[in-house]
Amino acid sequence: MGRRTQAERDAMTVETGFALVTAAVLAGLTFAAVSAPALLLLDLGGAARTAVLSVAVTTAAVAFVARVVHVLWRFPSRQRGHRLDGTPDPAGRGRPGPTEPAP
Structure with missing residues (x-):
C-alpha cells in the first residue's frame, strides 16, 4: 500500500467523523x-x-457499531469510482480529473 495524499487522509477523516456523528x-x-x-x-x-x-x-x-461499520465499509469503493452496489460508475464520480475525453 502506497503513501496516501493529504486529500485522501482528509477524506478519511471527514468520513470517520461523519460515521461517528451519525452513529451517535x-x-x-x-x-x-x-x-x-x-x-x-x-x-x-x-x-x-x-x-x-x-x-x-x-x-x-x-x-x-452497525452504522459506523456500514459507513466506513463502503467508503473505499466510493473512492475508487464505484457505486454503492459495487458496479463501476459510468459518470466517473469519485475519480479526479476529467471524465470525458476532450473533443
Missing part, C-alpha cells in the same frame, strides 16, 4: 425509541425498569 444520533434515537414507550407509558417496577434500560442500551450500542 442513531444510537440516541434508538435508545429513546426502545426505552421511552415502556418507561413513560407503563408503571414498571425496579427489575423491569432495569431490564428495559439494559435492552435499550444494548440495542443502541448495536445500532452505533
